[in-house]
Amino acid sequence: MSDSAASRVHFRTCTLCEAMCGLRIELEAERITSIRGDEEDAFSRGHICPKALALKDLHEDPDRLRHPMRRTDSGWQQVSWEDALDEVANRLHAVQKEHGRDSVAAYLGNPNVHNLGNIMFGPEMVRALRTRNRFSATSVDQLPHQLVAYLMFGHQLLVPIPDIDRTRYMLVMGANPLASNGSLMTAPDVRNRLRAIQQRGGRVVVVDPRRTETARIADAHVFIRPGTDALLLLALLHVAVVEGSPRVGHLAAHVDGLDAVRELARDFTPERVAPHTGVPAETVRSLARDFLAAEGAVCYGRMGLSTQPFGSLCQWLINVLNAVTGNLDREGGAMFTLPAFDIIGGPKALGLGRGSIGRWKSRVRGLPEFGGELPVAALAEEILTPGEGRVRALVTLAGNPVLSTPNGAQLDRALAGLDFMVSIDPYLNETTRHAHLILPPVSPLERSHYDIAFHVLAVRNTAKYSPALYEPGPDARHDWQILLGLQHRLEVLRKGRKSLRAALKYQALSRLGPERLLDVGLRMGPHGARFHPLKQGLTLAKLREAPHGVDLGPLKPCLPQRLQTKTRRIHLAPELLVADVKRLRERFLDAAAPEVAKGELLLIGRRHLRDNNSWLHNVPGLVKGKPRCTLMVHPEDATRLGLTDGEDVTVTSRVGEVTVPVAVTDDVMPGVVSLPHGYGHGRQGTRMQVATTSAGASINDLTDERALDALSGNAAFSGTPVRVKRAEAPAHATPAA
Numbered sequence: 102m103s104d105s106a107a108s109r110v111h112f113r114t115c116t117l118c119e120a121m122c123g124l125r126i127e128l129e130a131e132r133i134t135s136i137r138g139d140e141e142d143a144f145s146r147g148h149i150c151p152k153a154l155a156l157k158d159l160h161e162d163p164d165r166l167r168h169p170m171r172r173t174d175s176g177w178q179q180v181s182w183e184d185a186l187d188e189v190a191n192r193l194h195a196v197q198k199e200h201g202r203d204s205v206a207a208y209l210g211n212p213n214v215h216n217l218g219n220i221m222f223g224p225e226m227v228r229a230l231r232t233r234n235r236f237s238a239t240s241v242d243q244l245p246h247q248l249v250a251y252l253m254f255g256h257q258l259l260v261p262i263p264d265i266d267r268t269r270y271m272l273v274m275g276a277n278p279l280a281s282n283g284s285l286m287t288a289p290d291v292r293n294r295l296r297a298i299q300q301r302g303g304r305v306v307v308v309d310p311r312r313t314e315t316a317r318i319a320d321a322h323v324f325i326r327p328g329t330d331a332l333l334l335l336a337l338l339h340v341a342v343v344e345g346s347p348r349v350g351h352l353a354a355h356v357d358g359l360d361a362v363r364e365l366a367r368d369f370t371p372e373r374v375a376p377h378t379g380v381p382a383e384t385v386r387s388l389a390r391d392f393l394a395a396e397g398a399v400c401y402g403r404m405g406l407s408t409q410p411f412g413s414l415c416q417w418l419i420n421v422l423n424a425v426t427g428n429l430d431r432e433g434g435a436m437f438t439l440p441a442f443d444i445i446g447g448p449k450a451l452g453l454g455r456g457s458i459g460r461w462k463s464r465v466r467g468l469p470e471f472g473g474e475l476p477v478a479a480l481a482e483e484i485l486t487p488g489e490g491r492v493r494a495l496v497t498l499a500g501n502p503v504l505s506t507p508n509g510a511q512l513d514r515a516l517a518g519l520d521f522m523v524s525i526d527p528y529l530n531e532t533t534r535h536a537h538l539i540l541p542p543v544s545p546l547e548r549s550h551y552d553i554a555f556h557v558l559a560v561r562n563t564a565k566y567s568p569a570l571y572e573p574g575p576d577a578r579h580d581w582q583i584l585l586g587l588q589h590r591l592e593v594l595r596k597g598r599k600s601l602r603a604a605l606k607y608q609a610l611s612r613l614g615p616e617r618l619l620d621v622g623l624r625m626g627p628h629g630a631r632f633h634p635l636k637q638g639l640t641l642a643k644l645r646e647a648p649h650g651v652d653l654g655p656l657k658p659c660l661p662q663r664l665q666t667k668t669r670r671i672h673l674a675p676e677l678l679v680a681d682v683k684r685l686r687e688r689f690l691d692a693a694a695p696e697v698a699k700g701e702l703l704l705i706g707r708r709h710l711r712d713n714n715s716w717l718h719n720v721p722g723l724v725k726g727k728p729r730c731t732l733m734v735h736p737e738d739a740t741r742l743g744l745t746d747g748e749d750v751t752v753t754s755r756v757g758e759v760t761v762p763v764a765v766t767d768d769v770m771p772g773v774v775s776l777p778h779g780y781g782h783g784r785q786g787t788r789m790q791v792a793t794t795s796a797g798a799s800i801n802d803l804t805d806e807r808a809l810d811a812l813s814g815n816a817a818f819s820g821t822p823v824r825v826k827r828a829e830a831p832a833h834a835t836p837a838a
């Protein structure tokens with residue numbers, strides 16, 4: 102074979118974060134020789150980050166599981182797919198038969214959203230479990246965005262996206278896109294997109310308790326005390342609509358609740374909130390002035406705003422601020438996408454439900470359901486608390502809740518006591534080590550891809566299909582095949598007999614797979630061939646012919662048509678949210694007690710470009726260099742506590758304690774400390790050789806499962822009260838002989 106015959110180039114979209122970067126992968130004799138940004142990609146135009154290279158490492162990682170595994174007294178044993186799937190279905194069925202449907206719980210983690218097959222087949226498998234104990238990473242992340250979108254616009258995914266490429270003023274609150282590459286704002290190469298705002302004479306302002314990578318390139322950075330953003334937003338609204346007057350623009354005739362908003366903002370003057378937020382009143386006024394003056398301004402808030410005790414209020418007030426300044430559904434403001442596969446406005450069967458709230462409550466704490474799920478902060482207590490309806494078995498799908506959810510150590514203990522657990526996951530990690538069986542899917546390079554979710558959240562309408570790079574081996578299974586296999590078995594067990602209908606459905610779906618469903622969705626979608634008899638519309642075949650993707654143009658104003666509320670109107674002041682302002686007043690304006698107890702510091706998180714939640718720490722290229730799991734402490738606090746840079750400190754919260762090295766830096770506010778999440782790989786019984794050597798400690802051994810955004814049940818990670826002191830013995834001291 103000649104050299105050229107043995108080499109090839111493959112184009113695909115990276116599935117690791119939300120940015121959807123196009124990759125150009127070169128292979129020599131089927132081995133990857135380079136991964137670069139695809140300059141011709143219709144969306145990302147050549148941008149990538151260092152994590153893209155990890156796709157090769159993940160594929161080749163000797164620790165990545167390649168066969169189903171069963172835990173036995175003498176260790177893990179390989180089992181066949183048939184045996185594994187039969188055993189899982191039988192055991193789940195047996196638990197439910199004895200203890201009721203809700204005795205089985207499911208947890209779905211973040212990578213599901215980055216996986217075409219899981220989006221298509223995951224929900225059906227979970228439905229086949231027929232349990233109300235459904236949990237996911239949504240409730241440690243974007244739940245407030247979804248709740249607010251549901252209440253204001255009528256659909257949980259009708260989330261306004263910052264029009265970063267046309268805005269002239271971007272107010273970034275609690276997001277660090279230079280590390281995260283953007284979230285609920287799919288925008289590859291955020292750095293240059295932010296620079297472009299500045300180059301066209303606009304401004305970028307960051308509000309964050311830490312001077313982040315994003316803050317460093319912004320025109321201004323404003324420190325804020327963790328958990329107080331709702332106050333700042335109300336003060337901005339006060340200036341905009343109480344001192345000034347609302348300018349709702351083309352939406353004026355379609356908006357309800359404007360007066361209620363003005364009434365709410367009345368008391369929250371910049372002067373009154375300043376002592377709580379730490380943001381001087383003049384700063385608030387100048388922020389508001391610039392925001393109002395800009396031709397196209399947008400406020401954008403992410404994780405730092407969602408995962409705090411007033412997460413839903415924050416996301417609501419952001420939408421309100423954008424709306425009352427005329428920036429909602431306007432170029433340069435906050436806009437909505439029109440994706441080729443439309444899970445919002447498309448056919449019901451291919452869509453995602455609009456949302457729902459409070460249809461049931463969690464058994465122990467009475468936390469509300471949203472969109473068919475309960476807050477994951479309640480999972481451990483549902484396992485540990487005896488009584489009717491206790492969770493006794495668990496299915497995890499692409500999740501690592503021991504490291505990702507508040508008070509992970511408690512969940513860790515809870516999982517150890519389950520009657521049965523199964524994990525669909527490529528790794529034996531902190532969570533899956535508790536499983537009785539692990540069912541590992543193919544590697545990310547062995548599957549095809551289309552971003553059903555992130556095209557909905559992108560700053561431009563594009564569409565791209567990525568074929569698989571490698572054919573999976575005969576003994577490998579896709580996630581969707583595992584899910585479908587389980588679903589089918591569960592349905593047969595429930596009926597108590599094999600029916601021809603069930604068998605035919607199973608066979609048909611197995612043959613269809615995610616691709617055919619994708620094709621139907623594309624054809625039925627707003628850019629689809631169904632609406633273009635002259636064959637100009639999209640089909641999967643068309644996307645296959647466009648390896649760099651297809652550009653469908655910039656976002657366009659689409660309200661009120663795209664609204665999903667029954668009245669086709671925007672609810673600016675939904676009752677649930679208005680009522681929650683009382684809680685905010687009580688916590689701050691009317692509070693008698695000091696907001697922070699003496700000696701306590703407020704803990705926040707942090708992301709690094711080379712991390713991806715908990716699961717890329719087994720990639721050598723991404724963990725090399727200085728240890729990153731350090732506690733940032735302001736010099737004033739360090740001096741007061743007698744801490745020297747680099748030494749080990751013990752950090753204690755209501756729920757736990759960790760020991761980590763300290764990094765003294767004025768990048769954090771006085772009174773605030775910061776630790777990244779996703780570490781804590783020192784636990785016994787995992788199989789991640791590299792991660793174990795740079796183990797770090799888990800921030801979620803400190804975060805509190807009782808600290809929630811009371812309205813949504815979302816975890817309130819930001820502002821966990823902690824005490825910090827010098828560690829008595831170094832973290833890795835060997836015991837004295």
Ligand SMILES: Nc1nc2c(c(=O)[nH]1)N[C@H]1C(S)=C(S)[C@@H](COP(=O)(O)OP(=O)(O)OC[C@H]3O[C@@H](n4cnc5c(=O)[nH]c(N)nc54)[C@H](O)[C@@H]3O)O[C@H]1N2
Binds near residue numbers: 542714715716779
């Ligand atoms: N304190 C604190 N906690 C946080 C956060 C924070 O900022 N601070 N961030 C939160 C956020 S935003 C999120 S999204 C969550 C994430 O929470 P999780 O999703 O629970 O955690 P991950 O670390 O993303 O773990 C992903 C798991 O999926 C597996 N996996 C990867 N790819 C695939 C695949 O294709 N198929 C299958 N079956 N499995 C796969 C990995 O091996 C890993 O076990 O963490 C949250 N936790």
Ligand SMILES: Nc1nc2c(c(=O)[nH]1)N[C@H]1C(S)=C(S)[C@@H](COP(=O)(O)OP(=O)(O)OC[C@H]3O[C@@H](n4cnc5c(=O)[nH]c(N)nc54)[C@H](O)[C@@H]3O)O[C@H]1N2
Binds near residue numbers: 327
């Ligand atoms: N490299 C990398 N990229 C990622 C991930 C990753 O783990 N690593 N995870 C992916 C996932 S799942 C998600 S959801 C996104 C998240 O994307 P982002 O939300 O952009 O990510 P974070 O870096 O967590 O940004 C949150 C910011 O909020 C600040 N903050 C904390 N508390 C408060 C507060 O009370 N008020 C204000 N104003 N700010 C506060 C923090 O200091 C931090 O800078 O990133 C995605 N991309």
Ligand code: SF4
Binds near residue numbers: 119120151
């Ligand atoms: S920014 Fe995200 S999508 Fe782009 S290469 Fe990095 S990890 Fe992949």
Ligand SMILES: [Mo]
Binds near residue numbers: 211242
């Ligand atoms: Mo996330």
